Amino acid sequence: MRRRAVVVAGLVALVIVAGGPARAYLKFGTAVDGRTVDLQWGALPVGYVLSNREVPGVSAAAFASTVDQAFQTWESLPTAAVSFRRSGMAGVDPEEEDGLTVLGFDDRPDLDRVLGATSYTIDTSTGQIVEADVFFNTTFAWSVASSGEPGRYDLASIAVHEIGHLLGLGHSALGETELRPSGGRRVVASGAVMFPVAMAPGNIDGRDLRPDDVAGVSDLYPDGSVVQQTGSISGRVRKGGRGVFGAHVVALNLRTGALVGNFTLNQSGEYVIAGLDPGPTVVRVEPLDDADLESFFEGTTTVDIDFQVAFARRLVVVPAGGGVTRVDVDVKSK
């Protein structure tokens, strides 16, 4: 049985960015026979079709080479077994459930904060993705210039983000934003391509995957020796002795500076961060208050953001090919 998933993971357009380091990755789950399984492709390579729709500044040929390159960015990772095959270009609609995985421009003036979005069709008996469609919203001005163009969003960056969704990745909370007086948020810093708020027009930083993105896709589609080369940290986040749901847990590798995050995903406050480089690692827990909660979770009422930033009491040394458990963190109300 197939169903069109309600998961529509959009990338929100907002203004202005400053560079600088940030301060996680999330996998989508889907229910199968009462269990939650990771949303992912069962068969690889993923075949895709590109729409030949053109917009000002982006010819069909430029669209194709830019999106193909974005697929290549994910495919070239040595630690993730993902692969893709383009089957052609056609006058196809990226929002149609037609058995084809289509990427293309579409007119969505109704979604005036959404640059692009990915939707899925899922085999509900296995949880596997059987079709995914990505649209880029013609409401915005787009660029395929190699170094970006002022006032135009970088198609390459947004394509890399949406292909992360196409693979089954959710949003990362590794970034910082601030609320704008006029409404919405602006990005102060972003630590992951999968952060839900886009960089400003003209910015091309989103073309390059960050450690958090690499850990996420490598965890979902581990290739070769990645399991032997990386490690994991797990534990619980508690407040007043009870588990905290939706806490953002971040691992900072002191040797490489890599930041990788994840969330506590149940009422016991349990989390797991996998795909980590070995080495001494600091674990920090923070409330998920730097982006709209709906960007991360459906049913956001149970996400607890009423606590102060806290650190694990001990420095964790992540082993290669193993995990450190019981890295528990107690937090206090704000």
Ligand SMILES: [Zn+2]
């Ligand atoms: Zn997104």
